[in-house]
Amino acid sequence: MPTTPFDLFSIDSLVDEETRAIAATVRRFGDDRLRPHVPTWFEDGDIPARELAKELGSLGVLGMHLTGYGCAGASATAYGMACLELEAVDSGIRSLVSVQGSLAMFAIWRFGSEEQKSEWLPRMAAGDAIGCFGLTEPDVGSDPGAMKTRARRDGDDWILRGNKMWITNGSVADVAVVWAQTEDGVRGFVVPTDTPGFSAVTLKGKLSLRASVTSELVLEDVRLPQSAMLPEAKGLSGPLACLNEARFGIVFGAVGAARDCLETAIAYAEDRQLFGRPLSGFQLTQAKFADAALEVGKAALLALHLGRLKDAGDLRPAQVSLGKLNNVREAIAIARECRTVLGAAGITGEYPILRHANNLESVLTYEGTSEVHQLVIGKELTGHAAFR
Missing domain, CATH: 1.20.140.10 (Butyryl-CoA Dehydrogenase, subunit A, domain 3)
Known part of the structure; x- marks a missing residue:
């Protein structure tokens, strides 16, 4: 009987029973729910992101390595194995999960206020709200300190202006974690996407990650209260x-x-x-x-x-x-x-x-x-x- 690549290295023996069970569950979900449709999604350059987010939330993989607020509190290794099984289907699906859990949710979980955590994390863990992470800009990638997006004070509020590029989940997101230059250095803001002045444009014509939503975020004098700032994130x-x-x-x-x-x-x-x-x-x-x-x-x-x-x-x-x-x-x-x-x-x-x-x-x-x-x-x- 031929041996699989993982069996050749006895990979299963290196993780505990719970992690094996999580990986097996995610693999079954990928085989049954995702694989039959991914070729079409890739060909069409689009995915049913909201529908998938709810299913992935029910599966328990959104922010699964975080604790509290409806998150599963799984080990980092278990989260990694879930990512492995998702990307075995398609990198775009894993990107949806990574951006949701390891970028948007993690930013709020690690640096946010209790109000921000309570408002967003349970909904995001369930897939009822989708998040994106606005750092990269049209002319700024590997040097984020050169970002041009600015946040200026206006009384008790903040006014954000700038553009973010190559943002996964951007045009389907309910909330964006946006990073901007301020007079006190780089700060993060939790931006509901229905805030006036915020818009997102889906990028078309990609030859890669086609089964994924990629967008440009446009912030035109987006007014936010002081409470929108991530209080524990200061600098890069x-x-x-x-x-x-x-x-x-x-x-x-x-x-x-x-x-x-x-x-x-x-x-x-x-x-x-x-x-x-x-x-x-x-x-x-x-x-x-x-x-x-x-x-x-x-x-x-x-x-x-x-x-x-x-x-x-x-x-x-x-x-x-x-x-x-x-x-x-x-x-x-x-x-x-x-x-x-x-x-x-x-x-x-x-x-x-x-x-x-x-x-x-x-x-x-x-x-x-x-x-x-x-x-x-x-x-x-x-x-x-x-x-x-």
């Missing part, structure tokens, strides 16, 4: 802490995409007959599978190690950079190599491999480009900051 450390949460989910998610590519290629090669025997029986095909399985397993082991560190409270940002840099880079390489096993069939929507490869091109550069993570690791190793 606030949004960067949120990004680190999201990157952790990506470390696991990329493994799911890579595993799905490999499992798809193995199944195809077993069915495809060539020169009178299965394609899977040829040495060069098996060499491709062996190399891919090795990298999938190593990436999974790294993700689980980082999960344990996070659960112990010992995970450092540079270690998350190690995971994102390695796992996404290897996942893209695996997707491309597995596509070659399928030949021309590999470029069709009938199989998920090229869709994964396209999605991973976005995953490679969002939440910190590979170059940024290399410099984070380089600073950790040398003590010198080479960002400027």
Whole structure:
């Protein structure tokens, strides 16, 4: 009986029974509810985000690693395994969950007032309200300190003006966590999207993450009360802490995409007959599978190690950079190599491999480009900051 890539590394033996059960539940949900529709969503460049948010909320994965306020309070490792299973279906679905839980919800949970937490987190955990995270701008990506969005005081209120770009969930969100320059440095604001002056435009024509809502946020003199500010977030450390949460989910998610590519290629090669025997029986095909399985397993082991560190409270940002840099880079390489096993069939929507490869091109550069993570690791190793 052939062995699966995860069985080869005995991955299940490295997580507890509860985490295995969570992963299995999410995988079943992905197989039953998501996989039949993802090719169409990707082709159409749209997803039923509100419907999915409610279903994902019922599943318990929205903000699942947070405690209180209707959140599941699961371990970081369990959350990571849920991200892995979601991204095994499509990176866009995992992005919906990551942005909701690790960016928007985490920002409110970690830096918000009790009023903000009570108002938004239970609804967001249930999927009744969708959140987005407004940091990146049209001309500002890897250097968030150069953001142009401004918040100025006007009596007891704040007036926000600026644009945010490449915002997942933006045009379907009920609430946006928006970061802006103030006279006291960068501050975060909780912005209900029905506030006058706020608008969001869905971005079309994407060649990647098509089963995901991506938007531009426009803030035209959006007036907010003082209570809209996140009281505990001061400076860039606030949004960067949120990004680190999201990157952790990506470390696991990329493994799911890579595993799905490999499992798809193995199944195809077993069915495809060539020169009178299965394609899977040829040495060069098996060499491709062996190399891919090795990298999938190593990436999974790294993700689980980082999960344990996070659960112990010992995970450092540079270690998350190690995971994102390695796992996404290897996942893209695996997707491309597995596509070659399928030949021309590999470029069709009938199989998920090229869709994964396209999605991973976005995953490679969002939440910190590979170059940024290399410099984070380089600073950790040398003590010198080479960002400027």
